[in-house]
Amino acid sequence: MNDILTSVRRTPYQSLASFLILFFTLFLSLFFFNLTSFFNGILSYVETKPQVTVYFQTVTKESEIFKVRDEISQSGKALSIKYVSKDEALKIYKDLNRNNPLLLEMVTADILPPSLEIFAKQPSYLVEIAEYVKRQPGVDEVIFQKDIIDKLLTLTTVLRRGSLFILVFLLLVSFVVLMTTTAFKIALKKDEIELIRLLGGSKFYVQKPFLYEGALFGWVAGTIAFLLFYLIFLYFNPFLHSYLAGVPQLAFYGLSNLNLYVWPPTPAFVALSYVFVSLFGILIGFIGNYLSTSKYISEQ
Numbered sequence: 016m017n018d019i020l021t022s023v024r025r026t027p028y029q030s031l032a033s034f035l036i037l038f039f040t041l042f043l044s045l046f047f048f049n050l051t052s053f054f055n056g057i058l059s060y061v062e063t064k065p066q067v068t069v070y071f072q073t074v075t076k077e078s079e080i081f082k083v084r085d086e087i088s089q090s091g092k093a094l095s096i097k098y099v100s101k102d103e104a105l106k107i108y109k110d111l112n113r114n115n116p117l118l119l120e121m122v123t124a125d126i127l128p129p130s131l132e133i134f135a136k137q138p139s140y141l142v143e144i145a146e147y148v149k150r151q152p153g154v155d156e157v158i159f160q161k162d163i164i165d166k167l168l169t170l171t172t173v174l175r176r177g178s179l180f181i182l183v184f185l186l187l188v189s190f191v192v193l194m195t196t197t198a199f200k201i202a203l204k205k206d207e208i209e210l211i212r213l214l215g216g217s218k219f220y221v222q223k224p225f226l227y228e229g230a231l232f233g234w235v236a237g238t239i240a241f242l243l244f245y246l247i248f249l250y251f252n253p254f255l256h257s258y259l260a261g262v263p264q265l266a267f268y269g270l271s272n273l274n275l276y277v278w279p280p281t282p283a284f285v286a287l288s289y290v291f292v293s294l295f296g297i298l299i300g301f302i303g304n305y306l307s308t309s310k311y312i313s314e315q
Contacts, residue, residue: 029196030232036192037236037296040185045244045292047178052277054171056265067133067145068158073101073126075153083151084131090147092140097132104129128155186299193303194310197225201308222308226301233300237293245285 071080080098087093099107104127131148135141145159211221248255259278267275267284274283 029199033193033196034232034236036185036189037232037300038240040182040189040299041233041237041292041296042240042244043185044182044295045240045288047174047182048288048291049244049277049280051171051175051178052267053265054174055268056277057262058171059269060263060265066135066141066159067148069131069133069148069154070128070156070158071130071153072155073128075129077129079153080129080131083148083154087131087133087144087147092136092144094134094136096134099130099132101125101127101129189299190303190306193229193300194307197229197304197307198310200225222305225304225308229300229302229304230297231300233296233298234293235296236300237296238289240296241289241292244288248280 069083077100084096084098088096101124105124108127133144133148135144141159145157148154149157256279262278264271264276265278267277267287274281275287276284280288
């Protein structure tokens with residue numbers, strides 16, 4: 016630790032440059048980590064919803080609805096079909112609006128439409144099913160989820176590729192800055208390093224303080240990036256809760272059994288974010304300084 020503090024005092028500007036580039040890289044890494052996880056959670060949630068929902072007119076007879084259901088089932092294109100009666104629709108409505116007694120008093124089962132919730136065996140069948148039910152008598156509205164899923168899938172893919180490109184660019188900049196500043200520090204300690212090597216010190220012995228310094232810089236930068244990110248998140252939290260009202264808990268890549276929820280973020284997910292950014296920071300700092308010292312400290 017004393018060697019690291021001495022190195023920082025000797026080269027304050029170079030150390031600050033290394034720290035700042037690590038900080039910005041890790042802050043953006045954490046931002047994209049949370050953003051891509053959130054959109055993946057949204058996509059997973061939408062995919063669990065019925066892909067085609069058919070609402071019938073309130074006067075439509077159950078026999079007519081069951082006829083449509085049976086014809087879709089016999090086509091072999093539906094994975095599952097669920098019939099939601101007026102009474103079941105009322106129960107769902109009450110569950111969604113249980114905190115608003117005024118809305119509950121205004122609605123009865125008679126005014127709610129029965130519906131069919133349809134999952135297709137293949138995405139290519141969705142258009143055929145939707146077009147078929149639109150032509151059936153008694154159908155009032157058809158909600159088609161494929162467009163929503165496709166848009167979310169496109170957005171998530173673009174976000175992943177865009178964030179990957181930005182992070183690769185920042186990693187390259189980080190390694191260049193780390194290697195340059197470390198080379199400068201090695202040049203300042205050239206005589207000391209040569210003496211250690213003449214006395215029998217191994218290359219790793221000379222590298223060790225630089226490696227520790229890189230790992231420490233990465234951990235500190237990651238910790239500060241984590242604290243700043245979640246301070247900003249807490250500041251905007253009321254707005255996010257208002258804007259995302261109605262969005263359910265979103266699991267982190269389906270790991271709900273581990274209590275890993277992206278939205279609202281659970282303590283387990285926050286802890287995972289910290290582990291991710293701190294280990295990533297340590298890795299960048301360590302590898303950057305290792306590459307630099309391997310290049311500039313020659314074997315003798």
